[in-house]
Structures are given as C-alpha cells and as structure tokens.
Amino acid sequence: MSVIQAAKYLQIDGFLDQSRLPSTVSQECNIHLLEYVISRESRFVSTTTSTGEADYRNSKILYEFPEISAWMVHHISAILPTVFTQLDHPLFEVSQIEMQLTAHNDGNYYKMHNDNGSAAVVNRELSYVYYFYQEPKGFSGGELRLYDLDVATGWYESAETFVTIEPRNNSIVFFPSYYLHEVLPVACPSRRFAESRFTLNGWICR
Numbered sequence: 001m002s003v004i005q006a007a008k009y010l011q012i013d014g015f016l017d018q019s020r021l022p023s024t025v026s027q028e029c030n031i032h033l034l035e036y037v038i039s040r041e042s043r044f045v046s047t048t049t050s051t052g053e054a055d056y057r058n059s060k061i062l063y064e065f066p067e068i069s070a071w072m073v074h075h076i077s078a079i080l081p082t083v084f085t086q087l088d089h090p091l092f093e094v095s096q097i098e099m100q101l102t103a104h105n106d107g108n109y110y111k112m113h114n115d116n117g118s119a120a121v122v123n124r125e126l127s128y129v130y131y132f133y134q135e136p137k138g139f140s141g142g143e144l145r146l147y148d149l150d151v152a153t154g155w156y157e158s159a160e161t162f163v164t165i166e167p168r169n170n171s172i173v174f175f176p177s178y179y180l181h182e183v184l185p186v187a188c189p190s191r192r193f194a195e196s197r198f199t200l201n202g203w204i205c206r
C-alpha cells in the first residue's frame with residue numbers, strides 16, 4: 001500500500017507591489033533588485049551543500065545583502081498570516097527568517113533535497129523563494145519541482161508524482177521545508193550574469 005501526500009504550495013504573483021515600497025527604494029522594485037545584484041556580481045560565490053556531495057547543486061550565492069534583507073523580512077512577515085491560512089499549516093512562533101540570494105545561470109540546477117534534513121536546520125518550517133529576473137527573459141528552465149510524498153513507511157519518500165512551478169518574475173512561493181524538491185536545469189544561452197534566474201529565498205524558522 002502507498003499513502004501519497006500531495007504537495008501543497010502557495011505562489012503569490014506581483015509580490016513586491018510598488019505601492020508597498022518604502023520611498024528609500026526605487027519605484028520599480030525589480031529594477032532596483034536587478035541593479036543591486038548586477039553591481040555585486042563579483043561578491044557571488046559558488047554554492048555548496050551540507051553533505052558536500054559533488055554535482056548536487058550548481059549555482060552562485062550572495063550571503064551578505066543587508067540593504068535588502070531587512071526590507072524583505074518585513075514584506076514576508078506581513079504576508080505570513082495569509083500563508084499559514086492558505087497552506088493550512090499549523091501555527092508556530094517564528095524565531096527567525098533566514099535568507100540567501102542566489103543566481104542560476106546556464107547549466108545550473110539543484111537536485112532533489114529537503115531543507116530541514118539535518119540537526120543544524122531542523123527548525124526550518126516553511127521555505128520561500130522569491131523570483132526576479134531581467135525582462136525580456138534571457139533564460140529558460142529553472143522550474144521548481146515539488147514532489148508528492150509517499151508516507152507509507154513512516155518516512156517521507158518521494159512519490160512518482162510532483163508539481164512543477166514556473167519561477168515567474170516578482171512571484172514568491174511558500175511550501176513546507178520537509179518537502180522534497182529540486183530546481184530543474186537552467187539554460188541561459190548568453191551566459192550573462194544579468195540574465196540569470198535570481199532568487200531571494202530562505203526559511204521561516206520556529
């Protein structure tokens with residue numbers, strides 16, 4: 001017998017609405033974010049995984065972005081009540097909102113993993129990914145795939161079924177951190193950094 005739990009997620013389009021931006025930030029939020037990341041290209045480093053496994057994750061990451069993170073935490077906090085309701089997720093007291101900034105360019109990917117599978121990250125409850133990129137779009141692929149879970153054995157194993165989410169510009173996706181998920185390979189023929197698939201993503205921790 002197999003017991004399949006369908007992956008549930010929430011995607012909100014037009015997340016960073018201009019009317020909600022503080023006056024210190026440029027009118028067009030995406031343009032502001034793009035300018036910000038493009039000017040910091042040299043500070044991006046190659047990603048690693050906690051298991052250290054080679055060929056598991058291939059992308060670039062920026063760890064420090066103080067000008068952006070507090071502002072983003074504010075917007076995520078504001079939407080959290082809606083997220084809990086829509087996902088029908090048990091309420092918990094939020095201790096921290098972790099955040100990273102990634103760039104996926106030609107040939108980059110992140111194979112199947114969950115986000116709270118080791119002791120150091122076990123307090124991650126919900127994962128979020130905010131997508132932004134230059135228009136017209138210079139890449140294809142890079143969909144986020146969430147696997148349904150087979151819970152028959154008491155362990156979560158990936159089912160053969162899944163949902164595939166398009167990483168739409170200025171949208172944010174929320175899902176439980178224990179879900180198995182992956183980033184499908186990106187094709188970016190120009191290989192220009194500015195045309196990467198960018199994310200501000202992280203975890204709502206208890």
Ligand SMILES: O=C(O)CCC(=O)C(=O)O
Binds near residue numbers: 102110201
């Ligand atoms: O970029 C994405 O769509 C998801 C990234 C992800 O799964 C992670 O950073 O743990």
Ligand SMILES: [Fe+2]
Binds near residue numbers: 113181
């Ligand atoms: Fe992840």
